[in-house]
Amino acid sequence: MAKNEVFQFSLISALMDGVASHGTPISRVLAHGDHGLGTFRNMVGEMIVVDGEVYQMKHDGSVIHVNPEDTITPFATVTRFQATTKTKASVTGKKDLKELLTRLFPSSKNHFLAIRMDGVFRKINFRTAGGQCRPREGMVDVCARQAEHTFEGEKGTIVGFRCPEYVMGINVAGDHLHFISEDRQRGGHILSFETDGEVEVGISQMSNFHLELPTEDEEFNTAALAKDEKGIKAVEG
């Protein structure tokens, strides 16, 4: 796949419906990108893909460097990232980031953006999903048991995407960001953050979106996949 195109396996609505028993080998996802996020079988932890390396950030605080050949993902979004705009910015929260993205890419509201930030974060709140208690347990219930943590003065990398409103349900509309510390020992799904002074920000706008659906997966085939916008915003916003 060319640079700065979105590749996605399965749907966020499928996770909402608890479709997470099966999936695709992460090595197949990595064939389409080196920057991204997702989750693992049974929603055990948060996935981050940085520079082509995959990490599983688990509920108990541990981080595992994943072998992509023998690990399955039920949902992932990646791109072969090459920032077309690089800048330094001080960012206090998601609202600030949204304003920065709008200023740098004023015509991008109906396109996709890939985002990377490297630097020191004064404060960063994140969550890690602990996994399903049973097959088909939906994401709202899984996230009701999520662990929440706060880092202060942590150096690391934020990886994420901004998706347009019209993909809500297929992916997460708006900004979706994961964080991993520089030593690759801590991280998760970002709930809120602020930088400690300026950080490096790299962004690319993307106009090609490739969606691969699970096949021969009865969980997926029978799922309702109704767009639960409120639920998605609650667990992914």
Place this chain on the structure above:
Amino acid sequence: MAKNEVFQFSLISALMDGVASHGTPISRVLAHGDHGLGTFRNMVGEMIVVDGEVYQMKHDGSVIHVNPEDTITPFATVTRFQATTKTKASVTGKKDLKELLTRLFPSSKNHFLAIRMDGVFRKINFRTAGGQCRPREGMVDVCARQAEHTFEGEKGTIVGFRCPEYVMGINVAGDHLHFISEDRQRGGHILSFETDGEVEVGISQMSNFHLELPTEDEEFNTAALAKDEKGIKAVEG
């Protein structure tokens, strides 16, 4: 692109918002498929792609064999079609077709299907959109002026897709079918149809969806692209 994958340029919501002044050369769309449907600049007529040939079916009843190099489409959906299931069936209307598809592909409700039917149609009602009266005129208004015709005992080909519910707004959820007569002189967007005895039916299930968005198109960039499910069903149902 591989066989039996969906390629789509722009969004049905963009047409709903009247985004139809620009687009992409049809030759670029044909690089991804030989079977499909769509429209032309300013929504002038209905597009059908059969065996890699492109036809413009216009409001006045004329059909033009299109040169894909010098013609632009603001919206198209195609696949490199290879039927994985072939059958003969007598089909009385869209409800019948839906039941046939469900019987042949019982696990396909969350996937895409490409459909082709060849044979004699006892009755076939279709419409052709006449085009925008002004830039940004939305599809509901354009279709309020559509021409409607009925053929009886017409031999020809139906080309279409069934899309899953969750792509509503991006594409048309449900069945979307265009027809062209065997002599390539008549056709349009199907409103209703029934076969005259059995026709040849070819279907493929598709699990890969590729979306290319318009770039450097201010109409697209500024469009609201809100999901107008009722409106889409009214004009594309």
